[in-house]
Amino acid sequence: MKHRFTKISLLSLSLGALLFASCTKKADNGNATIQFQAQANNSTYTMNGSSITPVSSSSSTTGIATVNWTSGYVVASEFQFEAEKENNNNQTDTMHVQYEAKGPFKFDLFAPPATLASLNIPAATYDHVQVEVEGIKSASGDPNFYLKGTYKNVAGVVTPVIIQINETFDINSEITKWQAQTITYTSLVTMHLDLLLKNVTTTLLDNATQTSGSIVISGTSNADIYQLIVANLRFMSGVEFH
Numbered sequence: 001m002k003h004r005f006t007k008i009s010l011l012s013l014s015l016g017a018l019l020f021a022s023c024t025k026k027a028d029n030g031n032a033t034i035q036f037q038a039q040a041n042n043s044t045y046t047m048n049g050s051s052i053t054p055v056s057s058s059s060s061t062t063g064i065a066t067v068n069w070t071s072g073y074v075v076a077s078e079f080q081f082e083a084e085k086e087n088n089n090n091q092t093d094t095m096h097v098q099y100e101a102k103g104p105f106k107f108d109l110f111a112p113p114a115t116l117a118s119l120n121i122p123a124a125t126y127d128h129v130q131v132e133v134e135g136i137k138s139a140s141g142d143p144n145f146y147l148k149g150t151y152k153n154v155a156g157v158v159t160p161v162i163i164q165i166n167e168t169f170d171i172n173s174e175i176t177k178w179q180a181q182t183i184t185y186t187s188l189v190t191m192h193l194d195l196l197l198k199n200v201t202t203t204l205l206d207n208a209t210q211t212s213g214s215i216v217i218s219g220t221s222n223a224d225i226y227q228l229i230v231a232n233l234r235f236m237s238g239v240e241f242h
Contacts, residue, residue: 081098
């Protein structure tokens with residue numbers, strides 16, 4: 001009897017261990033994986049006062065002021081996911097959640113989108129979702145947001161333009177609701193470059209101070225334009241989950 005009791009106990013322990021392992025695996029699979037990517041669009045657009053319109057390939061820009069960005073990068077300190085999460089036991093009750101993928105991450109705005117960071121979050125229904133690209137001011141003075149391109153005024157004169165931003169910034173994208181399942185998602189943050197120059201008029205660019213033949217916009221050059229652009233950073237992006 002003693003021998004038989006021992007066999008039953010060992011079998012119970014084995015079943016218990018298997019059940020525990022199954023539960024543990026199921027809990028691990030209760031997460032959604034977010035892979036963050038970023039890209040720029042509307043790199044060429046027309047300007048009419050403070051009105052900005054993206055240029056299509058078939059558009060004529062003769063006699064119209066245009067901006068064309070050709071290269072640039074962003075150095076992000078982190079990607080952040082922030083939202084209101086529904087309580088699984090009571091869907092009328094929500095809690096604020098926040099998850100971060102720490103960097104730094106440097107990405108080329110004009111390169112094909114690539115995964116920059118990954119984050120695991122609980123699979124759930126999220127409201128008021130915010131995906132944020134955050135930057136920290138560099139102690140070295142190197143820009144953490146950089147753009148280079150050209151400005152063509154209404155007379156057809158083309159002038160190089162360089163934006164050099166070194167600030168603590170928060171580029172914020174929002175969606176109303178997102179149902180995260182236990183799969184891998186791509187979170188594509190699109191930076192709309194036409195929105196970067198909102199409220200920057202052709203008059204400001206025509207009268208901007210030039211450095212060696214270029215319009216350099218930085219904390220120490222054309223500061224009035226610089227402050228407008230820094231204010232636009234927060235609202236220049238959108239996000240999609242695929």
